[in-house]
Amino acid sequence: MPKFFLPKETSLGVRKVSDVIEITGDDARHISRTLRMKVSDSVTVSNSEGTDYLCEIDSITSDTVYLKILSVKESDTESSVKSALFQALIKYDKMDTVIQKAVELGVSDIYPVESRRSIVKLDKETKIKKVERWNKIALEASKQCGRGIIPVVHEVIDLNICAEILKGFDKKFFCYESAEGKTIKDVIGGKDFSSVGFFIGPEGGIAPEEAGYLKNSGIEEVSLGRLILRTETAGPAVLSMILYETQL
Numbered sequence: 386m387p388k389f390f391l392p393k394e395t396s397l398g399v400r401k402v403s404d405v406i407e408i409t410g411d412d413a414r415h416i417s418r419t420l421r422m423k424v425s426d427s428v429t430v431s432n433s434e435g436t437d438y439l440c441e442i443d444s445i446t447s448d449t450v451y452l453k454i455l456s457v458k459e460s461d462t463e464s465s466v467k468s469a470l471f472q473a474l475i476k477y478d479k480m481d482t483v484i485q486k487a488v489e490l491g492v493s494d495i496y497p498v499e500s501r502r503s504i505v506k507l508d509k510e511t512k513i514k515k516v517e518r519w520n521k522i523a524l525e526a527s528k529q530c531g532r533g534i535i536p537v538v539h540e541v542i543d544l545n546i547c548a549e550i551l552k553g554f555d556k557k558f559f560c561y562e563s564a565e566g567k568t569i570k571d572v573i574g575g576k577d578f579s580s581v582g583f584f585i586g587p588e589g590g591i592a593p594e595e596a597g598y599l600k601n602s603g604i605e606e607v608s609l610g611r612l613i614l615r616t617e618t619a620g621p622a623v624l625s626m627i628l629y630e631t632q633l
Contacts, residue, residue, distance in 0.1 A: 460533025473500035473587035488526035490624035502589030548602040554582035564608040
């Protein structure tokens with residue numbers, strides 16, 4: 386069943402089943418022209434915060450699709466564990482892929498991070514444009530995989546702010562190719578936590594001084610095993626492990 390999202394600022398909240406949802410713009414065109422849906426076809430609309438409205442198409446005009454709400458339920462796709470990916474800036478196409486796959490694997494928040502070895506350097510204006518683009522990618526990925534929320538891609542931050550935000554998670558770690566001892570399983574094994582945040586370095590890896598700073602900030606270093614993963618592989622790989630440990 387096709388799924389669409391209401392922006393948070395116009396969220397329905399809790400309303401009567403007899404209410405009607407109006408869909409306009411690109412989504413309306415997608416329903417009527419691309420999907421060629423008709424009156425009485427079923428559609429799911431999420432309020433972007435975990436509530437799904439099961440609807441049927443009531444009428445279609447040239448620019449608006451009117452949906453009749455049949456029932457309301459909480460989304461069953463979201464994990465009770467909130468996960469956040471702190472991804473060092475990487476080449477644009479790779480970053481796009483990481484965001485798409487992270488959303489598909491249940492991430493709650495994504496924080497782009499400026500890292501010493503990042504090849505990509507963004508000026509202020511470009512950062513704003515990129516974050517807008519990345520949030521659009523997150524929205525489309527959420528529709529495709531049936532998420533109950535739209536994960537947020539936050540503004541670009543530096544490593545200092547990254548460490549401060551990470552401190553607020555129950556489980557927090559960074560993946561480091563030179564790490565010895567702890568593995569992902571050692572950190573997230575079991576289900577005695579409600580939030581997890583982790584940092585993935587750029588193409589050139591995490592600089593030793595950055596690793597030292599994160600460790601001194603109380604962020605654990607972990608190994609992803611004997612193989613060295615590409616940065617665009619590492620984040621989704623960790624999220625799949627978190628998904629396995631907490632939801633499957």
